[in-house]
Amino acid sequence: MKPEISVIIPVYNEEESIGPLFAELEPVLKSLGRAYEIIFVNDGSRDRSFAMLYDLHKARPEVRVVDLNGNFGQHMAIMAGFEQARGEKIITLDADLQNPPEAIPDILAKMDEGYDTVGTYRIDRQDPIFRKIASRAVNRLTNRMARLDIRDYGCMLRGYDKRIIDIINASCETTTFIPALGRKFSANPIEIPVPHRERERGTSKYGIAQLVRLNFDLMTSFTLVPLQMVTMSGMALSILSLLLVCFIMVRRVVLGPEVEGVFTLMGIQFLMTGITLMSLGITGEYVGRIYREVSRRPRFVVKKIYERGSE
Numbered sequence: 001m002k003p004e005i006s007v008i009i010p011v012y013n014e015e016e017s018i019g020p021l022f023a024e025l026e027p028v029l030k031s032l033g034r035a036y037e038i039i040f041v042n043d044g045s046r047d048r049s050f051a052m053l054y055d056l057h058k059a060r061p062e063v064r065v066v067d068l069n070g071n072f073g074q075h076m077a078i079m080a081g082f083e084q085a086r087g088e089k090i091i092t093l094d095a096d097l098q099n100p101p102e103a104i105p106d107i108l109a110k111m112d113e114g115y116d117t118v119g120t121y122r123i124d125r126q127d128p129i130f131r132k133i134a135s136r137a138v139n140r141l142t143n144r145m146a147r148l149d150i151r152d153y154g155c156m157l158r159g160y161d162k163r164i165i166d167i168i169n170a171s172c173e174t175t176t177f178i179p180a181l182g183r184k185f186s187a188n189p190i191e192i193p194v195p196h197r198e199r200e201r202g203t204s205k206y207g208i209a210q211l212v213r214l215n216f217d218l219m220t221s222f223t224l225v226p227l228q229m230v231t232m233s234g235m236a237l238s239i240l241s242l243l244l245v246c247f248i249m250v251r252r253v254v255l256g257p258e259v260e261g262v263f264t265l266m267g268i269q270f271l272m273t274g275i276t277l278m279s280l281g282i283t284g285e286y287v288g289r290i291y292r293e294v295s296r297r298p299r300f301v302v303k304k305i306y307e308r309g310s311e
């Protein structure tokens with residue numbers, strides 16, 4: 001029988017969370033009285049996560065496990081889940097219980113009202129302070145540049161209509177950011193507040209380097225504004241330096257050559273080198289992603305799918 005609801009959960013080294021997560025999730029889904037499936041995507045975990053997911057699949061017919069052939073990152077893991085989803089309404093959820101499953105009925109209620117993507121924003125977010133500040137900056141900057149109008153990019157607990165998932169599946173991007181993609185294709189979006197908890201078990205999979213990379217993925221996938229900013233700052237600097245050259249020429253004729261201000265010159269030169277390198281970097285972020293896109297390697301590799309009747 002086809003389920004109505006698919007819940008997709010990416011899992012990367014979450015052996016401590018899987019048990020408590022399932023214990024909370026299952027009663028919530030059961031209480032809905034609708035047919036559902038839970039798709040766990042094992043993103044190359046190196047701990048006992050897979051064995052635990054396998055046991056869940058053995059014990060529950062509605063649990064399916066997509067076992068990936070390595071670590072492809074949270075967003076690609078969710079993509080792998082999207083490809084398998086059979087439900088009409090698809091919910092994404094983190095494995096770490098930071099977004100409690102109790103919010104799922106609220107999301108479904110909104111979808112029943114006809115919204116095709118139900119986004120969420122975390123109230124009273126429980127994360128390290130530096131992440132909260134960085135997120136706020138990223139949310140604001142991305143909304144400015146990409147004009148997506150998402151309140152909280154980082155919150156993964158979201159609901160998507162099957163129609164949106166079909167479009168996402170058809171757009172085979174290798175580096176992407178799923179909430180933004182969903183929002184882009186949505187005709188009728190809404191956002192609701194959800195509670196947030198501290199991560200009680202296991203550790204965050206995102207260090208500073210991963211967070212920076214993820215934010216570049218988000219930025220480069222949804223806007224060209226950084227490139228235009230490079231062009232624009234280049235133009236502004238060219239005009240300024242042209243004026244400066246004119247001024248110096250006139251000054252030289254009127255007052256004679258000047259020799260002082262060597263350190264000022266060095267300072268300005270360093271600034272310019274910095275701007276040049278940054279611009280090169282921004283351009284490179286796009287070029288690198290184009291390269292990855294044209295090399296046409298698979299975005300993720302599924303080792304095996306475990307579901308009822310698969311063995």
Ligand code: UDP
Pocket residue numbers: 009010011012013014043071072073074077093094095096098203204205206
């Ligand atoms: N995750 C994943 N692959 C990765 C990194 C993370 O599947 O390479 C999963 C992880 O298991 C969790 C979710 O993505 O279910 C969110 O990760 P985490 O809680 O570490 O992120 P944070 O809440 O710190 O942003």
Ligand code: MG
Pocket residue numbers: 094096098199204
């Ligand atoms: Mg988390």
